[in-house]
Amino acid sequence: MNSVIKTLTGSLREFKKDAIKTPIIVAGESLMECIIPFVIARFINKIQQGTITHQDLWFYGLLLFALACLSLFFGTWAGITCSRASVGLAKNLRHDLFARVQTFSFANIDKFSASSLVTRMTTDITNVQMAFMMIIRIAVRAPLMIIFSFTMAILMGGRLALIFVFTIPFLGIGLSLIIRKVNPLFKAVFKKYDRLNESVQENITGIRVVKSFVREDFENKKFYNAAEDVRQDFTKAEKLLAFNMPMMQFCLYVVMIFTLLFGSYLIISTHAVSLNVGQLSSLLTYSFQILISLMMLSMIFVMVTMATESAHRISEVLQEKTTLSNPAHPLYDVPNGDIEFRNVSFKYSEKAKRYALSNINLKIKSGQTIGILGGTGSSKSSLIQLISRLYDTTEGEVLVGDHNVKDYDLVTLRDQVAVVLQKNELFSGTIKENLRWGNKNATDEEIKQAAHLACADEFVELMPNKYDTYIEQGGTNVSGGQKQRLCIARALLKKPKVLILDDSTSAVDTKTDAKIREGFKEFIPETTKIIIAQRVASVQDADLILVMSKGTISAMGTHDELMKTSEIYQEVFNSQNKKGGDE
Structure with a gap:
């Protein structure tokens, strides 16, 4: 728990002064509120004794007013500093959590689901903010x-105040029993919150599929079940917590009744010298203050x-160490596009029983075009993700530009190894803004050239605002093929040494696909081009074609060579070149 507190308070930074000032100011407020009943008791005693004067009235009146004003001042000041500190902590935690996720490798992100990270940045941080306040x-x-x-x-x-000594342990035992029962319920409920958010996220991102398959009722039922799970756990927790308030009220009334009855008895008895009306009045006030404070x-x-479980969940992300990091003395220049795999084996986690890639040995010369074919699950994408160091090898090493990828500065490597992933995203903003993700300083001329190479200019020039056309979130106002071409153009703006297309022309017609590949040959001859595709036509003219099967390279060679030596390649080619195939 100490490490969790240390991690979270580390996010206070510029709001640390407010967090330190608040308890000091609150101490002043508490002192004023405890002095007021004492002064009132003295005032009442003066009245009871009949010795009150006009001067006393003014003195006690002004004194009580001054104390009340001081209490108000301290209370308001504490409220301001407390709000600044708690809201500031929440802001910094969100920033730190988001920034931390940006440093994660794919392996780290695989550990935390997207819905869980959303819950941690919203619900969990709100809980911590309220608790800190x-x-x-x-x-x-x-x-x-x-x-x-x-x-x-x-x-x-005097001894009459000892009633509180008996009340406090009773309340303490009751609270500890409640908390012991409630803690596991809160731990479980946040995991169910993750599933609830996952259901929402999955439904919204896949709403077109949901509607096309008329699965609204199924999705409604799935969400209802997730929400019902959260409700049941919260209901159990609230039932237990419901005992808290009646227990407090019971203690409050018992103490007040005892103080009132026994105090009154002392006043009216013959031994009344030990207590007077003013003292009884202040005792009632103090008893009320003590029990309200306990409440x-x-x-x-x-x-x-x-909030404890929320704090653990936030700290878990902040303390997570990225599996990828820069070396002590990184290289900041990628000399060329040479690529080499030396005895590479890879699995996605240490606990995984089977390797995604096994014993990969491969050499690629700068400027070559490499095609990769293989069935679903043959680990084509796993292979290329090691080049840009989205994952690290489990065994062996990957070299780019004659250096191990682990020797490079990550930003430098990924700037020179551009990857157009199978599932690429466009972001809300203009086409020009989206393309400048590849190079924020790209000129309009460079943007147009990249779009031309990716055959994106064909449809961009027909749009009303051309490159200033606004792209909706996720690129929903462009087709799948148009999105792919814009993503290719974005990668080209990096002017990389290595360009990897991970099935990135699957939504593009064969004619446009051929034009893109022809443009690559003409305009970026020195860039190493790796094309993962399902169509043989997309890789047929490559300098080298790899045929992947079950995480290994089952065959490699040119199209003509593979037509003679690889049964898998022959089967794919023949199936696609029958009547009605792609070619």
Whole structure:
């Protein structure tokens, strides 16, 4: 828990002063509120004794007014500093969490689901924010009020104040039993929140598929079940927490009744010298303050109990170490597009039983065009993700430009090894803004040239605003083929040494596909081009074609060579070149 607290408070930064000031200001507020009943008791005693004067009235009136103003001042000031500190912590936590995720490798992201990360950045941080606000203000105020009030109660009522000594342990035991039962429920409920968010995310991103298959009822039922799970766990937790308030109220009334009855008895008995009306009045006030403070502490326990699991979940992400990092003395220049795999084997996690890639040995010369074919699950994408170091090899090494990819600065490597992934995204903004993701300083001329190479200019020039046309989030206002071509253009703007297309022309017709490949030959001859495709026509003219099967290279060679030596390649080619095939 100490490491969790240390991790979270590290995000306070510029709001640390407000967090430190708040408890000090709250102490002043608590002191004023405890002095007021003492002054009132003295005032009442003066009235009871009949010794009150006009001067006393003005003195006590002004003194009480001044104390009330000071209490208001301290309370308002504490509220301002507390709000700044808690909201500031939440802002910094969101920033730190988001920034941390940006440093994650694919292996790290695989560990946390997208829906879980969303829950941690929203619900979990809100819980921590609320708990922190209560800790630096109410959690300081309540104990101080108990200490100050109890001290003043003993001074005013002597042994009568000992009733609180019996009440506090009773409340403490009750709270600890409630918290012990509630903690596991909150732990489970946040995992169910993740599933709830996952259901929402999956439905929204795949809404076209849902509607095309008329699966709205199924999705509604799935979401209802996830929401029902959350409701049931929260209901169980709230049932247990419901005992908290009646228990507090019971103790409050017992103490007040005891104080009122026993105090009144002392006043009217013959031994009334030990207590007077003013003291009884202040004792009632102090008893109320003590029990209200205990009630506040119980609320804090509830909030902190719920926030503890949230804090662990946030800290888990912030403390996660990326599996990829820069070496001590990284290389900042990729000399050329040479690529070499030396005895490479790879699996996605240490716990995985089977290797995704096994014993890969391959040499690619700068400027060559490499085609990769293989069935679903043959690990084509796994192979190319090792080149740009989206994952690290489990065994062996991958070299780019005659250096191990682990020796490069990550940004430098990925700038020179451009990957157009199978599932690429466009972001809300203009076409020009999207393309400049490849090079933020790209000129309009460079943008047009990249679009021309990717055959994207064919449809961009027909749009009303051309390159200033607005792209909706996710690229929903362009077709699949248009999105792919824009993503290729974006990668070309990097002017990379290595360009990898991971099935990135699957939604493009064969004629446009051929034009793109022809443009590559003419305009980027020195760039190494790796094309993963399902169509033989997309790789037929490559300098070298790899045939992948079950995580290994089952065959490699030119089209003519593979037609003689590889049964898999022959089968794919023949099936696609029958009547009605792609060619």
